[in-house]
Amino acid sequence: MTIKKIPMxxxxxxxxxxxxxxxxxxxxxxxxxxxxxxxxKVSGRGAYLCPTRDCVAEALKSHRIERALEVALSPELLHELEQLGGGAE
Ligand SMILES: [Zn+2]
Structure with missing residues (x-):
């Protein structure tokens, strides 16, 4: 019996x-x-974030994504991230 490993x-x-x-x-x-x-599916360096308002807000406030990936966020991406956290709760 094999246990399927979930990527974390x-x-x-x-x-x-x-x-x-x-x-x-x-x-x-x-x-x-x-x-x-x-x-x-996109290849490149990734950073992961919970799709919640708290985590999005924290990541943006503390520039976690920029630090993890060493690139500034574009206004478009910022807007997209804000949408993620602003959804159903
Ligand atoms: Zn989180």
Whole structure:
């Protein structure tokens, strides 16, 4: 019997380890642009975040994503992130 291993990742804001697919992946693509990778398929360096208002707010306030990925967030991406945290609660 094999146990299927679930890939786990850590949120950059609250440092909770959760299954990868429960987190939002922000990826720095090879061209240096950041984007939200909704399918987990984009290659590049990634940072993970819970899709909650608290974690999004904390990540933005403390510049966690910029620090993790060493790139500034574009206004468009900032807006997209704010939408993530502002949804159903
Ligand atoms: Zn979190």
């Amino acid at each position: 990742r850590t949120c950059v804001a609250c440092h909770t380890t959760r299954p990868k697919r429960e987190l939002v992946r922000i990826v720095r693509k090879v061209d240096g642009q950041l984007m939200i990778d909704r399918r987990g």
